[in-house]
Amino acid sequence: MAQAIEIGGITRSADAGILELAKAHHVGCLKRYRNGEILYWQGDPVECLYVVKRGKIKTSVLSSAGKAHAYGVWGPGCLMGVTAYLLGKAHICMADAMENTDVWVIPLLEFERLLASDARFSLAVLKEQARTVELFVREIDSLSLMNVQQRLKHSLTRLASEYGLATDRGIKIDLDITHEEIAELTGANRSTVTAYLNDLRKQGYLWKDGRRLVIFPPQHVRILDGLKQAVVESDGHGAISWARKVVEERVGSARALDALTYGMQQVENGFARGELFAPDVIVAASAVKSALSIIEKGVRRTGRAVKPRGTVVIGTVRGDVHDLGKTMVVTLLTVGGFEVIDLGVDVSAERFLEAVRKFRPGILAMSVVMSGGAQEQLKVSTMLEQEGFRGRVKIMVGGGGITPKLAQT
Numbered sequence: 001m002a003q004a005i006e007i008g009g010i011t012r013s014a015d016a017g018i019l020e021l022a023k024a025h026h027v028g029c030l031k032r033y034r035n036g037e038i039l040y041w042q043g044d045p046v047e048c049l050y051v052v053k054r055g056k057i058k059t060s061v062l063s064s065a066g067k068a069h070a071y072g073v074w075g076p077g078c079l080m081g082v083t084a085y086l087l088g089k090a091h092i093c094m095a096d097a098m099e100n101t102d103v104w105v106i107p108l109l110e111f112e113r114l115l116a117s118d119a120r121f122s123l124a125v126l127k128e129q130a131r132t133v134e135l136f137v138r139e140i141d142s143l144s145l146m147n148v149q150q151r152l153k154h155s156l157t158r159l160a161s162e163y164g165l166a167t168d169r170g171i172k173i174d175l176d177i178t179h180e181e182i183a184e185l186t187g188a189n190r191s192t193v194t195a196y197l198n199d200l201r202k203q204g205y206l207w208k209d210g211r212r213l214v215i216f217p218p219q220h221v222r223i224l225d226g227l228k229q230a231v232v233e234s235d236g237h238g239a240i241s242w243a244r245k246v247v248e249e250r251v252g253s254a255r256a257l258d259a260l261t262y263g264m265q266q267v268e269n270g271f272a273r274g275e276l277f278a279p280d281v282i283v284a285a286s287a288v289k290s291a292l293s294i295i296e297k298g299v300r301r302t303g304r305a306v307k308p309r310g311t312v313v314i315g316t317v318r319g320d321v322h323d324l325g326k327t328m329v330v331t332l333l334t335v336g337g338f339e340v341i342d343l344g345v346d347v348s349a350e351r352f353l354e355a356v357r358k359f360r361p362g363i364l365a366m367s368v369v370m371s372g373g374a375q376e377q378l379k380v381s382t383m384l385e386q387e388g389f390r391g392r393v394k395i396m397v398g399g400g401g402i403t404p405k406l407a408q409t
Helices: 017-024 081-088 106-119 119-143 148-163 180-185 190-202 216-233 237-246 252-272 278-302 325-333 348-359 373-386 403-409
Strands: 001-009 010-015 031-035 038-040 048-054 056-064 066-076 094-097 099-108 164-166 171-173 205-207 214-215 310-317 339-342 363-366 395-398
Touching: 001 017, 017 099, 017 119, 017 214, 048 106, 066 180, 066 252, 081 119, 094 216, 106 119, 106 180, 119 214, 148 164, 148 171, 148 190, 148 214, 148 216, 180 190, 190 205, 216 237, 216 252, 216 278, 237 278, 252 278, 252 325, 278 325, 310 325, 310 348, 325 339, 348 373, 363 373, 373 395
Parallel strands: 310 339, 310 363, 363 395
Antiparallel strands: 001 010, 001 066, 031 099, 038 094, 048 099, 056 066, 056 094, 164 171, 171 214, 205 214
């Protein structure tokens, strides 16, 4: 049975047959290494080979200053020390247990005897080395095209695939690993990785459960990344395609909205820096609206018939036809179980009042992007007070044309 390890973001399979064959020939013995205990130091002569039976071993390269840089995590079934042995060199790294770990220790002379006497054992060792080379080549090719954040996601996804425990919220990486070690696996410095980890937390891709990291399922991360990137690239067709995958794979509408919002923020930042132009922003906004339409339809189609949590009337005030932010809010409220009455854009104060009379909502939400729209919102508030509704409905205002001071008036 093949097991796997993580090397600098690389998942490497190792043949568990190596351990089985060694035990069958009564070669080697089992040894327990406690958390933090050293198997061998960099520069030590190769006296034994090691097969992980249970637990995890970390390998690190020591710098000239004596600082250890982690580059691999080894899981059950993996053979350690064989590269240095085959090259006729001392150990090229140090190895220590990341937790209490059981290791099958094979003395060098016994290992050589088994290599010479059992072709199956020799073939298993050769296959492991060949797989390692193949995966290193493939990984170097892919990582050379990735930025730091992409490499970080790549490493976390690999760790989750090999050491992940499924939970209701996501995949828990059952590994006590520090930011420093993640940075070393990613090929970046600690401060950069910490900043990106915090960014991933804000995006909802990552959180902590005690000392363990929990990540959003990797296949869902891929979909959300695709959705976000489609917005950044103003790719309407791509946004629609990824939105359909959100619905099909039940990724979670709130997560999808976060991805769309994050993508739109990147577009707006690019526009502010002069890297993008107004048409780019318009096309990106159109891509977001197309994706939102599909996601909202999916929510309505798959939603259960339950009593709504409340009713919300929403619209963009008269003189303003912007609706991107409003559409996002509508989708979020729908996902949250509210019945939403969307009046659309360019809505007069009279129409808002009429809707409040008709639907008796708990919340009236008004959006405005144009600066002059704030007066329309004040007009609606005044009319509600005159009609005796002001104490019965909460008013929410938002949009680019609103400031905290205006919202309080």
